[in-house]
Amino acid sequence: MSADRQSWKDIRDRIRDQILDRTYAPGDKLPRDADIAEQFGCARTTVQRAMQDLSDTGLIERKRKGGTHVRANPVTRATLDIPITRLEVEETGAVYGYQLIDRKVLPTPREVAAKFEQVEPNSMLRVQALHLADHKPHILEDRWVSIETAPEILDVDLARESANEWLVRNKPYTRFDLRIYAISADAETARMLATEPGSALLVLERTTWIGTDPITSVRSITIPGYQLLTKS
Amino acid sequence: MSADRQSWKDIRDRIRDQILDRTYAPGDKLPRDADIAEQFGCARTTVQRAMQDLSDTGLIERKRKGGTHVRANPVTRATLDIPITRLEVEETGAVYGYQLIDRKVLPTPREVAAKFEQVEPNSMLRVQALHLADHKPHILEDRWVSIETAPEILDVDLARESANEWLVRNKPYTRFDLRIYAISADAETARMLATEPGSALLVLERTTWIGTDPITSVRSITIPGYQLLTKS
DNA sequence: CAGTGGTCTAGACCACAGC
DNA sequence: CTGTGGTCTAGACCACTGT
Incomplete structure (x- = not known):
């Protein structure tokens, strides 16, 4: 005993x-x-x-x-790990590549401002970029960065270093919001991802804050066939 | 001090x-x-x-x-809560509805068996059903249940109680696997979800085990516009 | 082999929420 | 007000892993 x-x-x-x-x-x-x-x-x-x-x-x-x-009504609780895109690509053994498509300071569009509840940045840096795996399109990224919270982003050479990596290393967030859905590729998106218009694409939309200050909101459009898996 | x-x-x-x-x-x-x-x-x-x-x-x-x-390369770690479909619908204030489409004992197809690593059930119960929100299609469910692990499912009146609910209450799992991706609606799927063929649909694929025994594998196809959100 | 995180114990007090 | 979970402390030992 x-x-x-x-x-x-x-x-x-x-x-x-x-x-x-x-x-x-x-x-x-x-x-x-x-x-x-x-x-x-x-x-x-x-x-x-x-x-x-x-x-x-x-x-x-x-x-x-x-x-x-x-619990009378159990929920399925899953944990998703979303790594830096470069690492995600490299982990599969593929060669990672990156292309800056556009980079512009613009007044914040209403639909972007809405994602940041409370504090709404006036003007933001919009960065469009393409992540490549083995020289083929992998993820198309449409990002808005708050110039007020992260003014240093203006001095970063985004043709060499992706905003994704720079932010993750230099502007850690304390809060974020993630939204996952599917869209049908329009002509422009299809062209950039080298796929057919009308393809079903998985989209991840992330918004991050440091305290109550907005950092960035990004829409990542993945190529057809992309899957999200839960960790172990 | x-x-x-x-x-x-x-x-x-x-x-x-x-x-x-x-x-x-x-x-x-x-x-x-x-x-x-x-x-x-x-x-x-x-x-x-x-x-x-x-x-x-x-x-x-x-x-x-x-x-x-x-961490040199921080990951975004998100927690997803996936409730019973009925509760998810009711929480939005909508009226939940449920329709059994088909129910059949069949030999396990290879692609289903593959999801259950190691132990592969011989014959399974296939249940196709539609979850409704306010009398409109919401989620189309294509489910395979192991008869060996959950023989009682054969006696359940699946026209009244969804397999989703019965399983969650009677066969708790100890392990599961979740996969999220997008598909383009084929003619049949579009018809059942009352949408257009070619629509982009978010799909959740879940497989559950109790110990090493397979319980069920389900493919939930959501209506256009469906979004997954992270908790808090 | 030794350093560092991981866990256990026993006892105490705190904080929230039902009664 | 009182019961129950939540947390803190101090001290001890364990277990993994880098050197």
Whole structure:
């Protein structure tokens, strides 16, 4: 009956098993952490750690005073890693390439300003660029950068270094927003991505802030067949 | 000099600030947890908790013996919540509806078997269904369920309860795989989603296992304009 | 082999939310 | 007001991995 040293993952798995085998069914209340700790012969901190993990992955819900419940309507919670485009390309073994298409300071269009809630930058730098994999188009990037938050961007030679890389290394964000959808390629987009007009393309739209200051909003249009995968 | 009680979030923010202001630049090594704890006048456990969070969000990288480094190439790490389709629809205030299109036991096609690595089910239940929002098509679901892992599915009245809901409540998974991409609607798909052939559609493909046993693989085709958003 | 992050324990106090 | 989860502390040991 001597309790071996148990890791929080052991505890987590044992609790999860009890949920899977319906010892605790969806909607049921689980015992207090303290009682579970006693039952398993470990410290309450260890149970807390296990519960935190189950809560993070969406299997249970915890409330102070309310206790811990098995979620009645579990969600699928997935983590997406979006690397710098260059690294994403290089990881597949392909040769990365980059072309600046256009670079212009412009007044902020309304639809771009709208993405930055609250603070709306007056004029921004618009950068259009193409990322290549093995000399073929890979991602078409349409980016707006706040000149007020990142004035240094004006001095960067964007023909050599992509705004993507410069920003990620020099303007870390504290908050971001990601939106994923599909579009049908128009003639211009199709031409730049070397594909057919009407092709279905996956689009990633990201907006980033540092504190409440807007940094950048970018629309990345991928080539046909592009897939996003969840990490492990 | 009396150090006030500090929460791990305070510590996390202070460390993050030091990274943002370049006290520690990308690639730099941070001091050992113990030293940071001393510097901030808190327990090492608290620093550990703060570091764990920064590591989770992709800002730093930690290695035993190797120490803690600011990531040279930060990734954007986003969390996606994918709820049960009915709840997703109801949350927008729309009326949820559901139609079973077809239900058939079939030998597992090769492309479906391939999604379940290792264990490949022999015959599966194929369920095609349509989820409606305000009586209009919303998501078209093409699902394969393992009869070996979830034989009870054969007795479920799938005309009344969607396989989506039944599975989520009765066959929780321990592992899953998610893939997101865009397709162009073919004639049949367009007809069922009441849209034009050639429309760009976002597709979510999910495969789930319980342990190493395959449960289901589903392809959810969304209507034009559908968007995935990151949580908070 | 030794340094650094990862985890466990026991006990205490805090903070939020139901009662 | 009181119960329950959330966190902090101090100290100890473990486990991975670079040297």
